[in-house]
Amino acid sequence: MAEDVQSSRNTPHVEEPLTDRLKGGIIITALSLVLVLATFYVSSPTVPRVMAILVAAVGVGVIAGWVPVRAPQDFYGGLALTLLSIFALVASAELPGQRGFAFGPGTAPRLFAILLATMGAAIALVGVLSDGARIEKYKVRGPALVIVGISLFAMLIRPFGLVLATYLAFMISIFGSKEMRWVESAIGAAVMTLGCVLLFVYLLNLPFQLWPQGNAFQLLFAQFADIFKNVFLILQKLVPGS
């Protein structure tokens, strides 16, 4: 069913499987609807609202199968950039624009955002009109572990010091590779940690906390609180009702 082969005249082209279509269409629709809602909370919403509604319509079209996605890589890539530029338009909607022939702080961001939205739409259109590459499957394990390792370093470096942060970041990210070996990794991490301490702290004299501070956990929680505060600040602007 999902593997319906349509033979066009030159190149046989494979219809996108139904599940991909649903996934892609739903993501696009959901994101653009969030942006539509967000436009109700800024003062000059018309342009981004119309754009977001259009993208939402395209998303619905994808789900329903009215929009033939012949090059998913281009199509979704282009739409994502369009969504990004709508987001930028919403985020900069409150900034004063042009006064006479003097640029306001909002002029250039809006100019670039509109241009990007146009380009994104053009790329998506190409993805409908001509055959192209499918999206390669995303891997989860490798990227996730590497990102967790890096984030852990960021969270630990202040409260727990360079030694622990480096060692743990190394150990966690190495799990991203399928060829991990325990002993080798533990030794490698120790050598790398020692090397970094020697280079950055003793040779270059950079002001690093080496070992955990007395109130390490308190500091760690304070950092988490900061992150939540920032997430809240963004939500406050974009999500209705908060």
Add this chain to the structure above:
Amino acid sequence: MSELLSNLALGFGVAFSPMNVLFCLLGALVGTLVGVLPGIGTVATIAMLLPITFGLPPVGALIMLAGIYYGAQYGGSTTSVLVNIPGEATSVITCLDGHQMARQGRAGAALAIAAIGSFFAGCVATVLVAALGAPLTSLALLFGPAEYFSLMVLGLIFAVVLAKGSVLKAIAMVLTGLLMSMVGSDLETGAGRMTFDIAELADGIGFTNIAMGVFGFAEIIRNLELPEESRDIVSAKVTGLMPTRKDLIDSSGAIARGTLLGSLLGILPGGGAVIASFAAYTFEKRIARDPSRFGKGAIEGVAAPESANNAAAQTAFIPLLTLGIPPNAVMALMVGAMTIHGIVPGPQVMTKQPELFWGMISSMWIGNLMLVVINLPLVGVWVSLLRVPYRLLFPSIIVFCCIGIYSINNSPTDVMISALFGVVGYWLIKHDFEAAPMLLGFVLGPLMEENLRRAMLIARGDATVFFTRPISGGLLAIAIMLLILAVLPMIRKRREEVFVE
């Protein structure tokens, strides 16, 4: 002429001070190391090592960073020849003939020709930078905001045309970069733009964070997906480092042409070393009497791209030092390094800090000489480094990058932002978007906005000013022509051919 000589004398005086020679050596060595190791590029390295240069005097810091840059071009060739794995994007093309030569037992000759070609190119490019510096600086004085804006448009268009893949996508990437550069406080009014009142975003998204994310972390994540390549290291002892007389004669033409092509492509904004090496190889193949030899160990196929990438790496400093416009991502990082040391890149560097300008240029020549001297004997050391398996290499690179980013501002948020951009970079790879044009757009964004604003203000809102002022109009005309050429189907096909090769 005599002025040029006296300037160079001043430069060599600075560059030959023991400390600066040491920095130059250090930079060249680190650069070669990075060039040899696959999976870590020049951009990520320079970003990583920025904190190391904090404590150094400005001249020393820049000499070292420049050394890393051209050292990497050079180190990349070693692995290309011996292991058939390009250490750098710039030496991808060298694999083709270089590794074939190594298999035929001529690894020594290939490495030597690469070294000689690079050195020759380095010498020519050094003289070129010195010679073009002064006239271009005086040209810069003729530039008003409209001209600067148009020049940057031209640079971005170059980046688009030279990027591989779809022109539309490359333009979209440039615009994404421009849009992201708008985050942060507005320069004129101080209003926070798209910052959501988050204090950490008030200064904008840091360039190093983005660069490290999309070039460092994303690349690593990507590599983890690929099966580990079997590294077929040519283990036989590299002998016969001296090329034969015939080799020298065969390659001399290729070296000269590669140098010329590389120098030109390096100066152009948006160009750079990668494209120079590809162009030089293609050119050699086209004019060769017997093109079928290429890919089977033709010495010209090593000489031309290696000369070209070195020449381009050096002439890329010209727009930065004279006009203050970084032509590629590495040069954008150099802007960052200069700013840290309180130097504003642009025409005034040459007049206000001649010892910095000329010292850096002279150090390039010294650095190239060092590369020839240190590299050939050290080939064995570099090769043994390649035996470190990637599974140990990549976590080391990750923690090193983390510490590097953190130490720039002592900010954990910066590390988080670069992790985020690692994910973004991974997404870009999956959708076949190229990150380089985005980064260039990001760097030029604030400069472009400022000049656009000023030009419009001076012209009292008349947008035609960009076309009516002769220099500006000329630059834009070239940009439009380039764009049309790139979209024309015939050329597009040829571009694809070049990249497939």
